Amino acid sequence: MQVYKQMIINDLKKYGIKYIFPILLVILLSSYKLLYKGFDASLLKISDPALDIPAILIFTMVHIIVPLGIIYQLRSALKSDLFVLTPGIRTKILFYKGSVLGIFIIWSIFIARITGFKEIIFFMFVYSWLISLFLIIVWGFKYIYNSRKYMILKIVFQFGII
Amino acid sequence: MENNDIVIRLEKVSKSYGNKQVLKNIDLTIRKGTIMGLIGKNGAGKTTMIKALLGLLKLDSGKATVFGKDSWDLPGEVKHRIGYVPQKTDIFSGWMRVKDLLDYIGAFYNAWNKDKISKLIKEWSIDPDARFRDLSEGEKQKVAIVAAMGHDPELYIFDEPVASLDPVARRDFIKELIDLNLDSGSTMLFSTHITSDLERIAADVALLKDNEIKYTGSLSDLKEQYSEKMNLEDIFLEMNK
Numbered sequence: 001m002q003v004y005k006q007m008i009i010n011d012l013k014k015y016g017i018k019y020i021f022p023i024l025l026v027i028l029l030s031s032y033k034l035l036y037k038g039f040d041a042s043l044l045k046i047s048d049p050a051l052d053i054p055a056i057l058i059f060t061m062v063h064i065i066v067p068l069g070i071i072y073q074l075r076s077a078l079k080s081d082l083f084v085l086t087p088g089i090r091t092k093i094l095f096y097k098g099s100v101l102g103i104f105i106i107w108s109i110f111i112a113r114i115t116g117f118k119e120i121i122f123f124m125f126v127y128s129w130l131i132s133l134f135l136i137i138v139w140g141f142k143y144i145y146n147s148r149k150y151m152i153l154k155i156v157f158q159f160g161i162i
Numbered sequence: 163m164e165n166n167d168i169v170i171r172l173e174k175v176s177k178s179y180g181n182k183q184v185l186k187n188i189d190l191t192i193r194k195g196t197i198m199g200l201i202g203k204n205g206a207g208k209t210t211m212i213k214a215l216l217g218l219l220k221l222d223s224g225k226a227t228v229f230g231k232d233s234w235d236l237p238g239e240v241k242h243r244i245g246y247v248p249q250k251t252d253i254f255s256g257w258m259r260v261k262d263l264l265d266y267i268g269a270f271y272n273a274w275n276k277d278k279i280s281k282l283i284k285e286w287s288i289d290p291d292a293r294f295r296d297l298s299e300g301e302k303q304k305v306a307i308v309a310a311m312g313h314d315p316e317l318y319i320f321d322e323p324v325a326s327l328d329p330v331a332r333r334d335f336i337k338e339l340i341d342l343n344l345d346s347g348s349t350m351l352f353s354t355h356i357t358s359d360l361e362r363i364a365a366d367v368a369l370l371k372d373n374e375i376k377y378t379g380s381l382s383d384l385k386e387q388y389s390e391k392m393n394l395e396d397i398f399l400e401m402n403k
Contacts (some may be wrong), residue, residue, distance in 0.1 A: 003269040010266060014257055081218045081248055082306075086270050087241035 003088075007096050015073065022069070025062050026107065029055060033111050042113035059111070066104050067131045070097050071138045101131070167193045168230070169317050169349045170215055175224035177210055184210045186373040188224070192351060192366075194316075197343055199360035199381075200353040201398055202370030208353040209249055211370065212321050215351075216246060228317070242271065245315035249322045251302035256295030260305055263294055264312065271313035282308045286334060299326035307335060311342070318342070318350045324359060332356075336363050357394040367394070369401060376401060 032055055033043045043059055046052040074097055083089050105127060108114075114123050170192040177185040184207040192198050202208050213219040215226045217233035226233040231240050258266070260283070268274035283290055286304050294302065303326045310318065318339070324332045336359060342348050354360060360367060360381075367384060369377040377384060381394065388397050
């Protein structure tokens with residue numbers, strides 16, 4: 001737990017101010033969905049184009065900003081030789097950032113009102129693939145792990161996600 | 163000698179960058195408790211060799227193992243036993259304060275020795291509240307060395323660790339290494355241009371020249387091959403003629 005506590009503290013110290021923008025957008029969209037569209041409605045369903053279309057655009061924008069930001073942070077956290085040699089750091093950073101992304105995905109599922117097991121799995125798969133694409137854009141074709149033990153995932157999610 | 167005494171083994175290791183061959187069929191064995199100095203001219207391949215043996219570079223051919231494990235896929239338990247000081251210190255997050263940086267690195271190790279860290283920081287006059295980016299090159303190097311020592315590793319790998327240190331800091335650093343070796347029998351691989359430092363600390367040397375190891379063995383044997391009056395720098399210059 002000490003490691004994760006330290007990671008959260010480091011994150012807040014390093015990126016604190018930069019988190020405000022996406023958090024504000026998330027609060028704005030959540031408020032719009034809950035207070036205007038209603039709990040059971042999907043944010044992506046257009047009933048009032050003047051308001052719903054900008055909301056969908058903001059929703060899309062948040063889905064680009066957040067994963068790209070997380071991947072950028074991963075890159076800066078993992079690229080150094082020293083950290084490659086620090087035991088467990090990659091697993092822990094990936095778990096930590098993955099958890100943040102997981103919370104974000106749960107929020108997306110809630111706000112887009114994706115229901116049904118198959119739909120959620122499909123959404124998760126497409127989203128993981130999209131993140132893998134972002135990872136290539138930010139990172140190139142470099143693997144985070146040298147090991148081949150996650151080769152199947154490396155192939156499924158194209159290149160370099162783990 | 164027993165095979166389980168071997169800490170580092172390179173077998174027929176070759177590495178090229180594009181068309182330029184940097185390492186050619188390198189064989190090297192370092193046994194437990196050895197202090198080995200690695201010397202060679204600029205571009206001789208010292209850093210590449212260190213990175214290759216730590217699995218930070220993919221080899222073109224050959225095999226590198228540390229504590230018997232393949233370097234390219236070092237397990238966590240082996241990483242716990244290694245302390246590494248890279249040549250470049252800009253790998254640390256510059257915005258972090260020294261104490262936060264050391265706490266962060268320490269959080270990944272089970273055996274992080276906070277008392278030792280505090281002692282070294284005090285002895286080496288490092289400001290724990292300074293941001294890493296604001297330190298001089300020498301101070302950054304000191305922090306990197308302290309970070310590598312914090313978990314009391316069995317194997318230390320130093321890539322030009324004293325390049326930016328002043329003579330006093332170099333003396334303190336070398337004293338620390340000698341103490342470590344005497345107290346805990348740590349194994350050390352130490353690359354440097356400063357041959358006088360090697361003479362003070364290293365029992366064995368490996369000389370890299372023309373992408374190959376031209377000599378590996380004890381420093382005293384090397385001196386015997388030349389003249390007793392020659393120091394390592396003279397021998398180094400002679401061998402590089």
